[in-house]
Amino acid sequence: ALLQTALANAATVDHQFTHYGEVRADIITVKTTVAEVDRAMADMTTQIQAQINDVTAVLEDKLTATVNAEGATAIHTLNTGVKV
Secondary structure (H helix, E strand, O other), X not given: OHHHHHHHOOOEEEEEEEEEOOEEEEEEEXXXXXXXXXXXXXXXXXXXXXXXXXXXXXXEEEEEEEEEOOEEEEEEEEEEEEEO
């Protein structure tokens, strides 16, 4: 889903992965920048995942900075999860 959204927004995507049978490890970094007449936005999302069979551990780190006529925001979000 992260890759599909990135490609729809013309973002820069870096995907590194390796696998050996049922063992897999991924790192996906998506960078998006927008500069328009009345707003600017920079966003970077990094997702790392390790998986063996049905057991998965995932971390997603998202940084977003925006500025427009109403003000500015800077948001840092970290999500973690384990599926057994």
